[in-house]
Structure formats: C-alpha cells, structure tokens
Amino acid sequence: MELTEREFYTVIHGLVLGTLFLLAFGGGLAGLWSLRERLVTPEGVQERTPRLLIGTSVMAIVAWVTVITGTFIAYPWYRAAPPEGVDQADPAVLEAFPRYLLLAQEKTAQWHEFGMEWKEHVAWMAPFLATAVAFAVLYYGVQLIRRNEVRRAVIVFFVLAFAAAGVAGLFGAFITKAAPVA
Amino acid sequence: MATLETDTKPNGPVVAAFIAAGVASLVMGIGVVLNEASAPIKDAIGVDFNAFLQFDKNFGLGSGVGPLSGKVGLAVIAFAVSWVILHLLLRGKEVNFRTGFIVALVLVGLGFALTFPPIFMLFAPAE
Numbered sequence: 001m002e003l004t005e006r007e008f009y010t011v012i013h014g015l016v017l018g019t020l021f022l023l024a025f026g027g028g029l030a031g032l033w034s035l036r037e038r039l040v041t042p043e044g045v046q047e048r049t050p051r052l053l054i055g056t057s058v059m060a061i062v063a064w065v066t067v068i069t070g071t072f073i074a075y076p077w078y079r080a081a082p083p084e085g086v087d088q089a090d091p092a093v094l095e096a097f098p099r100y101l102l103l104a105q106e107k108t109a110q111w112h113e114f115g116m117e118w119k120e121h122v123a124w125m126a127p128f129l130a131t132a133v134a135f136a137v138l139y140y141g142v143q144l145i146r147r148n149e150v151r152r153a154v155i156v157f158f159v160l161a162f163a164a165a166g167v168a169g170l171f172g173a174f175i176t177k178a179a180p181v182a
Numbered sequence: 183m184a185t186l187e188t189d190t191k192p193n194g195p196v197v198a199a200f201i202a203a204g205v206a207s208l209v210m211g212i213g214v215v216l217n218e219a220s221a222p223i224k225d226a227i228g229v230d231f232n233a234f235l236q237f238d239k240n241f242g243l244g245s246g247v248g249p250l251s252g253k254v255g256l257a258v259i260a261f262a263v264s265w266v267i268l269h270l271l272l273r274g275k276e277v278n279f280r281t282g283f284i285v286a287l288v289l290v291g292l293g294f295a296l297t298f299p300p301i302f303m304l305f306a307p308a309e
Contacts, residue, residue: 076246
C-alpha cells in the first residue's frame with residue numbers, strides 16, 4: 001500500500017483541498033442564508049460573523065491554492081507529450097501520457113476534448129468569485145445583515161464559485177479514473 | 183450609477199470587487215477563444231495568439247503549462263488591475279447595487295459561456 005509522488009499530490013489537490021472547499025462552502029452558505037434580521041439576534045450576529053468570515057475566506061484561499069497547484073503542477077504531467085517515435089494511436093504505450101492516452105481512443109477522447117478543456121478553464125472562475133465574496137463579508141462584517149441586496153448577491157456568487165469548482169472537481173475525478181497522472 | 187443614502191458602509195467597494203471578478207472571468211473566456219481561433223487570426227492579421235499565450239515559454243510562468251499559462255496570467259492581472267481601478271473609483275460611494283451586480287453577472291456569464299467547449303470550439307478552424 002503506497003502512493004507515488006504524483007498520486008500523493010493528486011490526493012492533496014483533489015481530495016484534501018476539495019473536502020476543505022466543500023466544508024467551507026456548506027458552512028458559508030448556511031451562514032449567509034440565515035443571516036436575516038428576523039432570524040438572528042444582535043448577539044447572534046456578533047457571534048456568527050467571524051465564523052462566516054472564516055468560512056468564506058477559507059473557501060477563497062482553498063480555491064486559489066487548488067487552481068494554482070492544479071495548473072502549474074498537475075496539468076503539465078497531464079499534457080506531457082510522448083517522445084518522438086512513440087505511436088500516438090497505440091494506448092498501450094501511452095500510459096504515462098494521460099492526454100494522449102485519452103485522445104488515442106474514441107471512447108475516451110471526449111474526456112479530454114470536452115471534460116479537460118472545460119475543467120482547466122472554468123476552474124479559474126472559482127477563486128475570482130470566492131475572493132469577491134470573502135471581500136464583501138470582510139468589508140461589511142456585522143453590517144451585512146442590514147444589506148440584504150448585498151447578502152443575496154454574495155450568495156449568488158458563492159454558489160457560482162461552488163458550481164465552477166464542482167464542474168472542475170467532477171471532471172477531475174472522472175479524468176483521473178480514465179487516465180491517471182500517476 | 184445613482185448615489186443613494188444608507189446607514190451602513192457605502193457599497194462601492196463591494197461592487198468593485200464583484201465587477202472585477204466578472205472582468206477576470208471574461209478575460210479568461212476571451213483568452214480561450216483567442217487561442218482556439220489563433221490560426222485564422224494569424225492568417226488574417228499576422229498575430230499568433232497561441233504563441234503569445236505561452237507565458238511558460240515567454241515569461242517562465244510554470245513549465246509545460248502551454249497557452250493555459252497565458253490565459254490564467256492575463257485573467258489574474260485583469261482581476262487585480264480592474265479591482266484596484268474600480269476600488270479607487272467607487273470607494274466611499276453608494277451606487278445602484280442592482281445595476282452593478284447585473285453588470286458583474288453578465289461578465290461572469292460571458293466568461294462561463296466562452297470557456298464552455300461547444301461554444302469556444304465554434305471559433306476553432308475546421309479540421
């Protein structure tokens with residue numbers, strides 16, 4: 001029972017950071033949703049605002065770390081080209097070259113042409129959106145409860161950030177199953 | 183955008199952050215399209231966007247990342263620059279939040295659309 005360096009990294013990238021992202025999203029969304037004057041006492045607002053800030057900030061930080069490490073560490077492993085002379089139509093010799101392995105077979109080509117092409121780009125929406133959300137929560141703090149239009153917009157951006165990361169995470173899992181970078 | 187009265191902090195800085203996220207998303211989408219349409223654009227005006235977007239080779243941003251390095255590099259720069267500019271323009275101001283948010287949502291929506299393969303492949307040359 002052992003993990004290669006690349007397997008270990010993909011576990012960190014997908015599973016550990018992904019789990020943290022999910023936890024932060026769940027906590028943050030619940031906090032934002034229930035942040036209404038008729039539901040929370042002034043003491044309750046004081047108590048939950050730091051937690052809300054932590055949740056949204058963690059989500060933003062995790063989103064940045066995930067896309068940066070995914071793009072600059074895992075992605076080069078994925079798109080590495082086989083050396084000259086290797087038959088790019090023969091899956092048997094392409095195990096170490098995931099992108100080319102997927103493209104070599106009709107039944108897996110769409111994992112790259114649709115899945116990876118979407119994942120590698122849409123993932124980057126998540127940190128932009130999550131950072132704007134964290135900033136809004138940091139900026140307003142306890143006042144956010146009195147800015148309902150901002151709170152609703154924050155929820156929309158928060159969900160969009162999650163959706164972007166969700167698409168990337170889902171395709172990441174499927175692609176890794178079809179053609180692991182290990 | 184109209185100036186409104188409120189008893190909390192002015193909303194300008196938050197609108198700035200939201201629109202900056204939208205600008206970054208759109209720049210990402212435009213980068214994807216420019217890369218896909220690189221060959222016909224090069225034929226038409228002589229600019230090779232595929233080569234330009236390879237920030238890993240051109241500027242040492244990562245290794246083996248290819249054109250994605252340029253797309254994300256430009257998107258991050260767009261995010262930071264637009265946020266700073268908009269923040270300076272909108273700080274201390276109370277603006278029409280609905281309008282600002284709709285602008286941000288449209289930008290994000292365009293960004294999402296242009297990174298969706300069935301859409302950006304429309305700009306790729308036929309094989």
